[in-house]
Amino acid sequence: MVLAPLKRILLVGSGGIALVKLPALIRMLRRQGYELRLVLTENAARFITPLTFETLLDHPVYIDPFARRDNLLHIGLRKWAEMAVLVPGTANMIAKLAHGIADDLASAVLLGAGGTAIPRIVCPAMNDAMWEAPATRRNIEQLIRDGWRMAGPVTGELACGDDAPGRMAEPEEIFRVIESLSAGDKRAPYKIVITAGATEEDIDAVRCITNHSSGRMGAALAEAARERFMDVVCIHGALRVPPPQGVRLIEARSARAMLQAVQSEIADANALVMAAAVADFVPDVKAAGKIKKSGSGMDLHLVPAPDILLETRALRARAGFHTTGFALESDALAEYAQEKLAAKYLDAIVANPCSEPGAGFGSETNRAVYLTKDGAREDWPTMPKREMADRILDRVLLALSETKK
Numbered sequence: 001m002v003l004a005p006l007k008r009i010l011l012v013g014s015g016g017i018a019l020v021k022l023p024a025l026i027r028m029l030r031r032q033g034y035e036l037r038l039v040l041t042e043n044a045a046r047f048i049t050p051l052t053f054e055t056l057l058d059h060p061v062y063i064d065p066f067a068r069r070d071n072l073l074h075i076g077l078r079k080w081a082e083m084a085v086l087v088p089g090t091a092n093m094i095a096k097l098a099h100g101i102a103d104d105l106a107s108a109v110l111l112g113a114g115g116t117a118i119p120r121i122v123c124p125a126m127n128d129a130m131w132e133a134p135a136t137r138r139n140i141e142q143l144i145r146d147g148w149r150m151a152g153p154v155t156g157e158l159a160c161g162d163d164a165p166g167r168m169a170e171p172e173e174i175f176r177v178i179e180s181l182s183a184g185d186k187r188a189p190y191k192i193v194i195t196a197g198a199t200e201e202d203i204d205a206v207r208c209i210t211n212h213s214s215g216r217m218g219a220a221l222a223e224a225a226r227e228r229f230m231d232v233v234c235i236h237g238a239l240r241v242p243p244p245q246g247v248r249l250i251e252a253r254s255a256r257a258m259l260q261a262v263q264s265e266i267a268d269a270n271a272l273v274m275a276a277a278v279a280d281f282v283p284d285v286k287a288a289g290k291i292k293k294s295g296s297g298m299d300l301h302l303v304p305a306p307d308i309l310l311e312t313r314a315l316r317a318r319a320g321f322h323t324t325g326f327a328l329e330s331d332a333l334a335e336y337a338q339e340k341l342a343a344k345y346l347d348a349i350v351a352n353p354c355s356e357p358g359a360g361f362g363s364e365t366n367r368a369v370y371l372t373k374d375g376a377r378e379d380w381p382t383m384p385k386r387e388m389a390d391r392i393l394d395r396v397l398l399a400l401s402e403t404k405k
């Protein structure tokens, strides 16, 4: 069934300097035939005069819920809308939405939009310290759980002049996200599944076998994918770094739990990046309760853990699906990686040295040899993990665009 594209869009602008990008978005949407209504917060109306928007929209802008003696205004607008876009989304407005606070027209109408489950997009815009703040992290996670789609933010120049995450996405990108949601699934963004961190295999109620992976590479990949407007799911074990921000998170502690989560998430995905350090051996049984100290040693019997890449081979073997694996090696980096590339049915592999300063587990930087199944080889020098994540994602996106969805 082909659904008619959603054309009635409710824009809500909250008070940040990124509001200056809204006129460009309005022009693009109008040119494409969208019908628009705009609600501004009072603070937003201090950044740009409503008259500017009314001229562009050829329609009044709504700010005060009581101005028209119409206290049902927020309900009327919500019933009219087929999609809602919070642009820009300040930390304050995001916090209000995460908690269901409706103390002005903008927040009331968006709260109601959540109740009717129309597509909702949030375009965060704030200073990097506010974006990284634990409260904002919690609130963004809540919005994602509540079904909001994220458009940005990206790393770039902020109002304060710093180059950091928190910059609102450009109007062209927001337009693209709106278009894809408006048109339904056929033009949906690429879905990517990224695993991160260390698995933990329980020995008893209090002890486990794990490894030194920090999860930094996987978290950087998830954020780099979000900045490329992909639909990102990050399946993670133990993390020693803050979880990636603005993506869907699924915790999977053990190799078996991670396998199950990967199997279910890749079913409708376009790409998988296996950056997690997954156990190779797991205790054959988990002892009930806590094993008591006996005075003598104890034997632990380990059995092979499921190999997630091997177990998902059939699920991944479909046209256009792209898989990137990692290889952590103490020597003969490229040779072992080449073997894993073939043995694990990968499209590409990122091989990192594990016994070299500035690379591997826990390090802020990484060095890699990048190999593809088509025989390409790139030697990447030591660089921040986020920069390496950008390189990997650019190659995944290129491969996806070449094979088409």
Ligand code: CTP
Binding pocket: 255, 274, 275, 276, 277, 278, 279, 280, 305, 306, 307, 308, 309, 310, 324, 325, 326, 327, 328, 329, 340, 344
């Ligand atoms: N991997 C996996 N399932 C496992 C172990 C690893 O899917 N149980 C994935 C990793 O996420 C990585 C790739 O396989 O993308 C290679 O992992 P690595 O630890 O380098 O290799 P192993 O297959 O575990 O082989 P070895 O430890 O012998 O080098």
